[in-house]
Amino acid sequence: MTIPAPGDPVTGNPAPVNPAAGNPSPIRVVIVDDHAIFRSGLKADLDPDIVVAGEAGTVEEAIAVIAARRPDVVLLDVHLPGGRGGGGREVLAGSAPLLATTRFLALSVSDAAEDVVSVIRAGARGYVTKTISGPEISGAVRRVAGGDAVFSPRLAGFVLDAFGTAPADIADDELDRLSARELEVMRLIARGYSYKEVAKELFISIKTVETHVSAVLRKLQLSSRHELTRWAAERRLL
Amino acid sequence: MTTPPVRPPLVRSSDRVIAGVCAGLANHLGWPVRMVRIGMLVAALAGGAGVAFYGWLWIMVPTADESARRSARRPASPIAPAVSAPDMPGTPEIPGTPGVPGSPESAGSAEAAGRARQGSWRSKVPGMPFGKEILLGAGLLLAAGILIARLLGVDVPLGTLIPVAAILGGAAIAWMQLDETRRAGLVDKTKADQAGGWARLAAGLALVVAGVLVMVSGSGSWEATWLALLASVAVLGGVALVLLPWGLKFWRDLETERAGRVRATERAEIAAHLHDSVLQTLALIQRRAGNEHDVIRLARAQERELRGWLYRDADKESGQLSEGIEAAAAEVEDTLGHAVEVVSVGDCVMTQRHEALVQAAREAMLNAARHGGGTVSVYLEVTDDAAEVFVKDRGPGFDPESVPPDRLGVRESIIGRMNRHGGTAAIISSPDGTEVRLRLPVTAAASAGTAAAAANNSNGEAKP
Numbered sequence: 001m002t003i004p005a006p007g008d009p010v011t012g013n014p015a016p017v018n019p020a021a022g023n024p025s026p027i028r029v030v031i032v033d034d035h036a037i038f039r040s041g042l043k044a045d046l047d048p049d050i051v052v053a054g055e056a057g058t059v060e061e062a063i064a065v066i067a068a069r070r071p072d073v074v075l076l077d078v079h080l081p082g083g084r085g086g087g088g089r090e091v092l093a094g095s096a097p098l099l100a101t102t103r104f105l106a107l108s109v110s111d112a113a114e115d116v117v118s119v120i121r122a123g124a125r126g127y128v129t130k131t132i133s134g135p136e137i138s139g140a141v142r143r144v145a146g147g148d149a150v151f152s153p154r155l156a157g158f159v160l161d162a163f164g165t166a167p168a169d170i171a172d173d174e175l176d177r178l179s180a181r182e183l184e185v186m187r188l189i190a191r192g193y194s195y196k197e198v199a200k201e202l203f204i205s206i207k208t209v210e211t212h213v214s215a216v217l218r219k220l221q222l223s224s225r226h227e228l229t230r231w232a233a234e235r236r237l238l
Numbered sequence: 239m240t241t242p243p244v245r246p247p248l249v250r251s252s253d254r255v256i257a258g259v260c261a262g263l264a265n266h267l268g269w270p271v272r273m274v275r276i277g278m279l280v281a282a283l284a285g286g287a288g289v290a291f292y293g294w295l296w297i298m299v300p301t302a303d304e305s306a307r308r309s310a311r312r313p314a315s316p317i318a319p320a321v322s323a324p325d326m327p328g329t330p331e332i333p334g335t336p337g338v339p340g341s342p343e344s345a346g347s348a349e350a351a352g353r354a355r356q357g358s359w360r361s362k363v364p365g366m367p368f369g370k371e372i373l374l375g376a377g378l379l380l381a382a383g384i385l386i387a388r389l390l391g392v393d394v395p396l397g398t399l400i401p402v403a404a405i406l407g408g409a410a411i412a413w414m415q416l417d418e419t420r421r422a423g424l425v426d427k428t429k430a431d432q433a434g435g436w437a438r439l440a441a442g443l444a445l446v447v448a449g450v451l452v453m454v455s456g457s458g459s460w461e462a463t464w465l466a467l468l469a470s471v472a473v474l475g476g477v478a479l480v481l482l483p484w485g486l487k488f489w490r491d492l493e494t495e496r497a498g499r500v501r502a503t504e505r506a507e508i509a510a511h512l513h514d515s516v517l518q519t520l521a522l523i524q525r526r527a528g529n530e531h532d533v534i535r536l537a538r539a540q541e542r543e544l545r546g547w548l549y550r551d552a553d554k555e556s557g558q559l560s561e562g563i564e565a566a567a568a569e570v571e572d573t574l575g576h577a578v579e580v581v582s583v584g585d586c587v588m589t590q591r592h593e594a595l596v597q598a599a600r601e602a603m604l605n606a607a608r609h610g611g612g613t614v615s616v617y618l619e620v621t622d623d624a625a626e627v628f629v630k631d632r633g634p635g636f637d638p639e640s641v642p643p644d645r646l647g648v649r650e651s652i653i654g655r656m657n658r659h660g661g662t663a664a665i666i667s668s669p670d671g672t673e674v675r676l677r678l679p680v681t682a683a684a685s686a687g688t689a690a691a692a693a694n695n696s697n698g699e700a701k702p
Binding site for chain 2: 110112131153154156157160161187190191192193197
């Protein structure tokens with residue numbers, strides 16, 4: 001029993017490394033939610049090409065599991081016990097070095113503006129509510145894994161509310177306002193259009209829609225725009 | 239539901255001569271106030287029993303305000319649905335579900351209680367409008383009587399009477415102060431109240447100390463009094479020095495206990511709300527577990543109610559357009575059991591014309607929930623020049639042109655209504671779903687000019 005011991009790490013080591021490095025097709029996700037029932041339900045709902053690499057129920061567990069497994073996507077509940085009470089935001093802050101390779105998709109039952117926008121600004125690539133259906137969540141995971149952003153109608157509504165519905169002037173800082181096209185895309189998403197429908201409506205490709213949405217996400221994360229801060233302050237953000 | 243006649247709670251009335259004890263007692267027992275007061279006076283003469291009883295009630299019975307505040311904080315108990323019924327609009331309104339039995343009665347009893355309370359307020363006649371003056375007059379009369387008695391040669395022990403009067407007066411002031419602080423401390427501790435309280439306490443203390451001193455030193459020379467005063471101040475100082483840490487600790491404990499109580503009441507309020515809403519709904523869901531439609535409807539209604547409670551914006555003013563749209567969506571959800579998601583950007587105060595917009599939107603949501611599949615998405619956007627509502631479903635779609643003219647739903651309730659109020663409506667339908675677009679310009683004047691053009695535009699949108 002003592003003799004094979006040195007061999008074990010050798011055979012065991014490549015296993016966790018391989019799927020992350022070599023094989024791109026299955027998407028590895030970590031589900032972070034404090035409700036075990038929800039986690040198992042979500043696992044059952046995900047498509048077969050999405051592999052659940054780990055689960056966590058608290059902030060500390062989540063940071064540890066994400067650092068150990070290095071998943072492609074983390075499905076992150078906004079409200080989490082543990083840590084210093086920061087919930088999902090704290091997990092994002094704790095996993096900051098991994099943000100380049102691991103994408104976070106925020107999940108929540110709450111549709112309060114402060115919850116949604118604070119996780120987005122902390123680095124999440126999208127936000128969906130927990131009432132989302134199985135195929136939709138799988139689609140959202142794939143989209144986030146591909147580097148795109150996922151906007152629910154409600155998030156699009158928040159963005160429009162925060163940035164205002166008037167298109168950008170030339171003089172404005174590029175980060176502080178949405179372009180006319182981005183506004184159109186956001187409006188259609190808020191109206192319940194899927195990316196495909198938005199593309200059809202605006203006579204552009206889905207890829208272009210995704211580019212616009214990613215640009216809006218970047219602005220939402222980085223903008224220090226006066227109205228956004230005021231808007232956030234009114235809702236006790238920041 | 240036969241309820242025994244409910245006595246009004248025993249509280250000290252604000253219609254008062256001294257502390258409102260008699261009036262409160264009369265109100266509670268349903269006796270005339272005058273009778274109670276006379277009875278109390280008679281009892282007071284009988285060896286001071288009345289005074290003791292009065293004092294006891296004064297200390298033990300809360301004032302009407304305190305009591306109201308206390309009962310407002312206390313959670314609604316399950317046996318008192320009257321208190322909580324108006325707070326739970328979600329559950330009992332759902333048509334087709336067995337409503338909470340007794341809610342009309344309980345509402346009635348709440349109303350009756352309100353009326354009774356109002357009645358008690360109305361019967362509040364200023365019992366003795368010049369109470370203070372009368373008291374002062376009585377005091378002066380007493381003093382005059384004593385003086386006359388002295389003049390007539392009767393030996394009045396002034397040396398004892400004056401200190402005793404001073405002590406009694408000081409004590410009375412201090413005790414009234416206790417009553418006041420109890421009241422003021424519960425309302426809010428404003429600086430003014432505090433200052434007044436301290437002044438009164440100081441005055442009472444000075445009177446009592448002076449009285450005791452005079453009594454002890456036997457109304458003797460100033461020197462003796464002075465010495466006694468010095469000694470007593472020194473003793474008081476020593477006692478204060480020793481007791482200060484203990485007093486501070488006591489005060490701190492009191493504060494923590496108060497904070498704990500606030501937390502407990504908050505918790506109790508949450509528990510009461512959960513009981514009234516969530517637990518009731520869960521019970522209903524268990525009973526109708528077989529009916530998927532009902533379960534979804536109940537769950538949606540409860541979710542909406544709970545969300546409204548958890549995330550309600552205290553600063554948000556009521557009567558906004560978004561509220562109207564959300565209410566319409568809630569109504570459609572309840573009647574058809576179909577999820578309707580509302581996203582709103584911007585808001586404005588609801589006007590008569592917006593009412594039409596909400597009605598048209600409601601009609602569109604009803605259509606979408608009836609004929610479409612999946613979630614109905616509603617998007618409201620209010621800008622400086624118009625309010626727009628988009629209602630989208632994912633149903634099989636229909637051809638707006640082929641809707642028979644007698645179908646009132648689309649033609650009259652949506653398009654006609656919007657046009658009448660200077661707005662426009664367009665219906666875009668494809669096999670992927672249908673979207674109804676409603677637009678209401680801000681001013682009727684501005685819309686009058688553009689109405690025709692906008693109507694053309696909407697036709698153009700509808701046709702391709």
